[in-house]
Amino acid sequence: METSQSLWGFMAQQSDKLWSQTLAHIGLTCISLLIAVIIGLPLGIWIAQKRKAAWFILGFAGILQTIPSIALLGFMIPLLGIGALPAITALFMYALLPIIRNTYTGIIGVDAAITESARAMGMNKWQVLFRVELPLAMPVILAGIRTATVINVGVATLAAYIAAGGLGEFIFGGIALNNTNMILAGAIPAALLAIFFDFLLSRIQKANVKRMRKVSVILPALLLILSSFYIIPHTKNQILGGFTPEFMGREDGYLGLKSKYNLDIPTVVISDAVMYKAAFENKIDVISGYSTDGRLKAYNLITLKDDKHIFPPYFASAVIREDILKKFPELQPTLELLSGQINDSVMTDLNYRVDYLKQSPEKVAHDFLLSKGLYKKPLNGNKGTIRLGSKIFAEQYILIQMFKELIEGNTQLKTVSQTGLGGTKICFDALTNGEIDMYPEYTGTGLLVLLKPSSAVMEGLAGDREKVFEYVKAQFLTQYKLRWLKPIGFNNAYALMMRKTQAQSLNIKTISDLKIHSSNENQQH
Amino acid sequence: MIVAEKLSKNFNDIQAVADISFTVKEGETMVLLGTSGCGKTTTLKMINRLIEATSGSISINGQDIFQQQPEILRRTIGYVSQNNGLFPHYTVSENIAVVPRLLGWDKVKIREHAEKLLDQLKLPVAEFGDKYPDELSGGQKQRVTVARALISDSPVLLMDEPFGALDPVTRAAVRKEFVNLPELKKKTIILVTHDVQEAFEMGDRICLMDKGRIVQSGDAKDLLFRPANDFVRSFFENQRLYLELTALKFEDIWHLLPVSDSMPDNVLESNQSLWQGMELLSQRNVKEIAIKNLQNGEVRIGTQSSIQTAFNQIKNNI
Numbered sequence: 001m002e003t004s005q006s007l008w009g010f011m012a013q014q015s016d017k018l019w020s021q022t023l024a025h026i027g028l029t030c031i032s033l034l035i036a037v038i039i040g041l042p043l044g045i046w047i048a049q050k051r052k053a054a055w056f057i058l059g060f061a062g063i064l065q066t067i068p069s070i071a072l073l074g075f076m077i078p079l080l081g082i083g084a085l086p087a088i089t090a091l092f093m094y095a096l097l098p099i100i101r102n103t104y105t106g107i108i109g110v111d112a113a114i115t116e117s118a119r120a121m122g123m124n125k126w127q128v129l130f131r132v133e134l135p136l137a138m139p140v141i142l143a144g145i146r147t148a149t150v151i152n153v154g155v156a157t158l159a160a161y162i163a164a165g166g167l168g169e170f171i172f173g174g175i176a177l178n179n180t181n182m183i184l185a186g187a188i189p190a191a192l193l194a195i196f197f198d199f200l201l202s203r204i205q206k207a208n209v210k211r212m213r214k215v216s217v218i219l220p221a222l223l224l225i226l227s228s229f230y231i232i233p234h235t236k237n238q239i240l241g242g243f244t245p246e247f248m249g250r251e252d253g254y255l256g257l258k259s260k261y262n263l264d265i266p267t268v269v270i271s272d273a274v275m276y277k278a279a280f281e282n283k284i285d286v287i288s289g290y291s292t293d294g295r296l297k298a299y300n301l302i303t304l305k306d307d308k309h310i311f312p313p314y315f316a317s318a319v320i321r322e323d324i325l326k327k328f329p330e331l332q333p334t335l336e337l338l339s340g341q342i343n344d345s346v347m348t349d350l351n352y353r354v355d356y357l358k359q360s361p362e363k364v365a366h367d368f369l370l371s372k373g374l375y376k377k378p379l380n381g382n383k384g385t386i387r388l389g390s391k392i393f394a395e396q397y398i399l400i401q402m403f404k405e406l407i408e409g410n411t412q413l414k415t416v417s418q419t420g421l422g423g424t425k426i427c428f429d430a431l432t433n434g435e436i437d438m439y440p441e442y443t444g445t446g447l448l449v450l451l452k453p454s455s456a457v458m459e460g461l462a463g464d465r466e467k468v469f470e471y472v473k474a475q476f477l478t479q480y481k482l483r484w485l486k487p488i489g490f491n492n493a494y495a496l497m498m499r500k501t502q503a504q505s506l507n508i509k510t511i512s513d514l515k516i517h518s519s520n521e522n523q524q525h
Numbered sequence: 526m527i528v529a530e531k532l533s534k535n536f537n538d539i540q541a542v543a544d545i546s547f548t549v550k551e552g553e554t555m556v557l558l559g560t561s562g563c564g565k566t567t568t569l570k571m572i573n574r575l576i577e578a579t580s581g582s583i584s585i586n587g588q589d590i591f592q593q594q595p596e597i598l599r600r601t602i603g604y605v606s607q608n609n610g611l612f613p614h615y616t617v618s619e620n621i622a623v624v625p626r627l628l629g630w631d632k633v634k635i636r637e638h639a640e641k642l643l644d645q646l647k648l649p650v651a652e653f654g655d656k657y658p659d660e661l662s663g664g665q666k667q668r669v670t671v672a673r674a675l676i677s678d679s680p681v682l683l684m685d686e687p688f689g690a691l692d693p694v695t696r697a698a699v700r701k702e703f704v705n706l707p708e709l710k711k712k713t714i715i716l717v718t719h720d721v722q723e724a725f726e727m728g729d730r731i732c733l734m735d736k737g738r739i740v741q742s743g744d745a746k747d748l749l750f751r752p753a754n755d756f757v758r759s760f761f762e763n764q765r766l767y768l769e770l771t772a773l774k775f776e777d778i779w780h781l782l783p784v785s786d787s788m789p790d791n792v793l794e795s796n797q798s799l800w801q802g803m804e805l806l807s808q809r810n811v812k813e814i815a816i817k818n819l820q821n822g823e824v825r826i827g828t829q830s831s832i833q834t835a836f837n838q839i840k841n842n843i
Contacts, residue, residue, distance in 0.1 A: 117610025120575055121624050121673070122600030135614045 010181040017170075022189050024165035027230020028084075029152040029193075032091030034223040036148060040096050041141070044103025045129065054104060061097040069094070069155050073162055074273075082242075082270060082278045084230070087156070087164030094155050095148035102144025106137025138215060139205050145219075146201040153194040157186070161271035163242055163284065165230075167193075169269040176246030239518055241267040242275055242284030252448070252463075253288065253494060256310035261511050265518045276301065279499060286514065291344055291495040292395060294351030302503055303495040305510040309463040311494040314444035315487040316395075317469075318403060322481040324437045328384060332485060334410040335438075337374055338402060339486035347395065347490040354394040361394060365401035375405060381412025389418045389427050389436035395492065399440040424449050432480055442492055446472040446484070465491075526551050527572065527681065527713060532581035534567050541567045543737040544581070549730075551586075551680075554714040556728030558721065564737040565717045569683050572715065573602045585681055600627050603674035603712075607686035609666045611658040617643070617669050618654040624677045635676075642672045645706060664695040668702070675708050682709075684716040688723065700726065721761060725771055733757055745772035750843040770800035773839065775816045775827070781835035782816065782825040789815045789826065799836060802827050 011018055047054040067075075072093065076086030110133050118132045134141075160168025170186025173179070204215055247253035248269055257263040265286065270278060272289070279287045280299035289296060291303055291314075318335050325332055342350070350368060353359045369375040388403055390396035397419055404415045418436055421427045424445055430436045447453065447461075447468055453475075461467045473484040496511055508514050527549040534542040542564040549555040557565035570576040572583055574595040583590045590598055611620050618639055625635045640650045646668040658666055667688065674682060687703075688696040703709070704727060718724050724731050725745045732742045741753040749765070749772050752758040761768055775782070776795040791814040793802055805814055806829060813828045 111608075111610075113606060113608035113610045114612060116575060117604070117606055118612070118623075120573060120599055120604040120606070120610075122596045122598075122627050123623075124596045127627075132612060136612075 007181045007184050011185050014170075014185060018185060018189065021165060021167050021169055021186070022193070023229040025153070025156055025167045025190065025193060026226050027228070028087060028091060028156045028159055028164060028166050029149065029197075030223050030226035031230055032088045032156075033095050033145070033149055033152055034220070034227055035088070035092045036095035036099050037145060037220070037223070039092075040099030041103050044100040044141075045107060045134075047100070048104050048107035048133075051108075058097075058101055058104065061100050064093045065097040067093075069158050070161070073158055077162065077274050077277065081281060082162045082164075082274060082283045083268070084164050086162055087159035087166075091152050091155055091159070094151050098144040098147040098151070099141070100144075102140050102147075103137065106140030106144075107133050109140060110136045134216070142201060142205040142215070142219075146198060146205065149197045149201060150194050153190060153197060157190055160245060160269050162274055163268035163270040163278065165269065169245055169248065171245075172271075173245030173249040173269070176244065176249075179249065182249060238521055239265050239285045239514070241265045241286040241288075242270040242278055243267055243288040244272045244275065245269050247288040247494065250494075252310060252312050252444075257496075257511070260308050260310045261515045263511065263515045263518065265514075276497075279497065282499075285498060285502060287497050289495055289497045290492050292347040292351055292490050292492040294348060294353070294355035294394070296348050296497065297352040298356045300500050301497040302500045303497050304503070304508065304514060306493075306495065307510040307512050312444045312447060312461075312463045313465040313468055313491050314442040314493040315465065315469060315489075315491050316399065316440055316442050317487045318399075318438050318485045319431065319441040319446070319476065319482050320438035320485065321431065321434070322477065322483050324386065325483055328386075328411070328413060330411045331386070331407070331413070334406050335403060336486050337406055337410070338488050340489045341372060341374075342368075342489045344490045347492070350398050351394050354398060361397035362401050365398045366405060368398075369402060369405055376409030378405075378408040379410075379412055380408075382414065383412035385414045385416060386438065387416050387418060387436045389421050389430055389439035391423060391427055391439070392420045396440050399488070403438070403440075431482065440488075441484075443468050443472050443484075443487070444493060446476065451475050451479075526587075527583070527585050527715065529568075529572070529583045530581055532568065532571060532583065533579050534564075534571060534576060535579045540737055542571070542578075545734075545737070545739050546581075547732060547739065547742065549713055549715060551713050552711055553729045554716060554727055556724040556731045557715065557717045557734055558719070558724045558728075558731050559734035560719060563734040565719075565734050566685055568734070569685055569715060569717045572681075572683055573599050573604060575599075600624055600677070601679050601681070603677070603679045603682040605670050605674045605682070605684045605687040607689040609658070609670040609690070611666060611669060611673075613658050616655050616657055617648065617661070618650065620658070620669060621673050621676050623673065628677060638676050638678075639672070642676055642708070645708075646672055646702070648672070662695075663691050664699050667691060667699055671703060671706075675706075678708070680711075680713060682712050682714045684714065686718055687716070689718070689720075721764065721768060722771070725768060733760060746777075746843075750840070767800065769840070770803060770836070771798045773799045773836065775799065775802065776818070778832075778835040778839055779818065779825070781831075781838055782827060783831055785815060785824045785826045787826075788824065789813050791815065792817055792824075793827070794819055799832055802832055803829070 043057060047057050069090070072090045073086065076090050080086040080089060114136070115128055115132060118128045123131065156166050157168035157171050159166045160172055167186040167190045170182050171190070174182030174186060204219065243254055249255070254267070268284065270284070275287045276289060276293070276295035276299050278284050279301060289301070296303070320331070350364050353364045354361050366375065386407055388400045390400045400417055400419065404417060407413050407415050421430055421439070427439045428450055431439060451472065461471055469484070469487060476482040476484060496514065498508065503509070506517055508517055530546045532542060532545050533540065545568065547555065557568055559565045567576055571578045572590070574590065621639045621642070622635045625638065643650050643653065648665060648668055653665070658669070661669065667690070671687070688700055691699060700723065716727060730742065730744060731748060732739045733748060734740065735756055741748060741757050745768070748757060749761060749769055774796050775793065778799070779795060789811065791805055791809055791811060793805060793814055793816050795816055795818045802814060802816070813826050815824050816827050817824050
């Protein structure tokens with residue numbers, strides 16, 4: 001019962017957002033549907049006359065349908081950028097097949113005796129089409145529109161990945177934040193919308209063959225009205241923020257930016273997969289990235305200084321089981337050889353090499369150790385085996401490769417790597433269950449995701465790097481018998497980023513600078 | 526008057542209709558009779574250009590139909606098809622109004638004509654006008670189809686197995702009703718059927734078709750008693766006696782019938798068929814019936830044996 005109450009609470013609290021997301025969702029669905037009807041209906045009519053073209057058109061629309069939605073959005077970005085245009089285009093493509101196919105099927109399904117008698121009475125081609133074929137095919141055509149609508153309500157949630165809004169903002173934010181209420185606040189209205197549209201269209205569909213003439217007027221009008229719900233966010237040269245769904249919902253994210261910095265810039269929600277590129281292409285100006293992401297370098301972005309310390313430190317370090325350290329005391333000094341060796345820009349560069357130059361993590365790690373003079377040939381000892389785990393991204397792969405070479409070069413121990421353990425929760429559980437012996441973790445994650453301290457404790461830590469590290473270290477040891485080694489040096493925390501050229505020309509170096517700039521702009525407008 | 530000359534139709538390599546010619550006089554009903562696939566429906570549909578002829582010419586009342594726009598041509602030709610082809614999304618009234626609306630009639634005129642016609646077909650507008658086809662029985666649907674073909678009072682009517690989809694009982698009833706419609710008396714009609722009885726009952730002239738050609742053309746007696754070849758003969762073999770008795774009228778055997786000295790109660794007219802006489806004899810269970818000559822009012826007697834004797838004599842003489 002508590003869940004439902006707090007869900008209700010969440011929805012009430014976020015009702016403004018919920019309302020605007022729902023309207024945007026309806027708008028996105030209906031605009032794309034309207035375009036799909038405008039294009040798909042004549043196309044279906046055309047192929048019903050030219051049956052030879054039917055297989056080609058239907059085949060093509062069928063292929064569009066089989067492209068996974070995420071991939072289709074991915075294709076759209078290089079062509080159409082981010083925002084409403086690619087989202088509507090992608091949704092339009094999904095809606096096309098059911099509409100063309102059902103128009104085609106509906107028309108060729110009209111009893112030949114009826115169309116023949118229509119012709120025999122002296123109707124011309126168009127009269128046969130509009131007075132006989134279309135009205136009789138209408139239930140089938142409507143069924144196609146109905147299918148397309150339900151598909152579109154579902155796929156439109158993905159629009160949140162490319163800054164086009166909709167209920168996906170809550171859904172993906174909720175998934176990223178592991179916040180069930182937030183997921184449901186997006187998912188339930190989306191499901192209700194699908195059910196509602198389906199019901200509405202089923203009523204129209206069954207509204208009896210005889211009333212089809214009215215339907216063909218009402219439906220487009222209805223779509224047009226609903227389409228107008230979608231107001232494309234316009235910015236008038238203002239600085240536009242593009243933040244991930246997760247960032248939007250976090251206290252150490254957008255909420256903190258608002259409360260601590262009073263930052264009030266127009267924002268769109270966007271997936272981190274396309275965010276950096278969108279910033280690079282001037283589609284958005286400020287993004288919420290990770291400070292050591294290789295794309296920072298690839299797209300010539302700079303991070304803004306968090307001068308009010310709202311982003312907690314995410315210093316990386318090896319987390320290792322206490323009993324392993326006791327068993328093999330030589331491990332700790334060996335692993336700590338890496339401490340302090342890698343700062344933000346070095347880590348960014350290493351990530352860049354893997355993500356963009358497509359070098360293997362093994363090679364990048366090996367080259368780095370060589371350059372620092374830390375590499376030693378493996379001793380091939382057989383004193384024991386250390387099992388290394390990692391989450392699935394380049395930075396972690398690089399780090400465990402470094403650990404591996406250090407261990408094998410400096411001790412008589414062997415290693416096995418278990419990469420690809422998914423996210424934080426999986427790695428952590430594997431470690432506490434004794435399936436792996438160590439993995440690289442970040443202090444901020446340890447604090448916020450695993451320990452989840454009370455807000456009083458959080459206040460006390462105040463985002464201070466040392467305090468956070470000491471707190472996490474102490475808590476892990478007492479609660480889980482896990483030890484944090486000395487931090488490696490870099491801080492893979494949230495950071496606001498801008499294009500270097502824009503930041504320099506506007507002279508923005510810190511988030512406070514950004515705030516001052518945007519307030520000035522707001523006053524001008 | 527419909528004149529078709531050297532009409533052919535090829536579907537790819539198959540010749541469906543081969544070089545046929547016929548003339549249908551004004552007010553005449555011509556039946557295209559034949560088995561499935563003999564080309565009779567193709568021939569019919571070439572007349573309103575639902576199928577375009579490969580070669581040949583057709584004129585209706587002196588006008589070459591190939592010089593006219595097909596849609597305009599079709600509005601002047603009534604058409605009744607086997608699968609009624611009523612629009613399921615139109616009411617009975619709306620279905621009937623299709624051609625008048627295409628012709629641009631005003632609403633009052635359409636309503637008046639529709640009312641009159643539906644009344645004649647025993648489908649009063651008040652009761653049936655707002656019904657949809659799926660609310661009607663098979664016979665009612667077919668009557669609406671007929672009304673739809675007749676409403677614009679086109680001089681030419683094409684009928685493709687018009688009663689083919691009905692059960693035998695309904696078929697006979699609707700056909701009888703149809704034959705007696707005053708609207709039909711003046712019309713030039715081409716009717717396609719595979720039903721010999723229907724052909725004999727309705728056709729002034731019958732064209733028996735086979736493999737895309739007209740094998741023999743004439744009235745029922747010509748086909749039965751003067752068959753052009755074995756195909757014609759064998760075509761009617763199944764129900765020969767019945768057909769012959771139907772084809773022959775009392776006026777054909779008038780001179781062979783005994784003169785009446787009494788006046789039996791049951792009276793037939795001389796333009797009725799021998800079959801109808803035999804039916805009456807057996808239905809009423811009587812020995813004799815009176816047959817009245819329509820021309821001169823003379824009355825003669827028909828009995829089982831006198832009809833049979835006359836019938837055999839006539840057959841031998843033909």
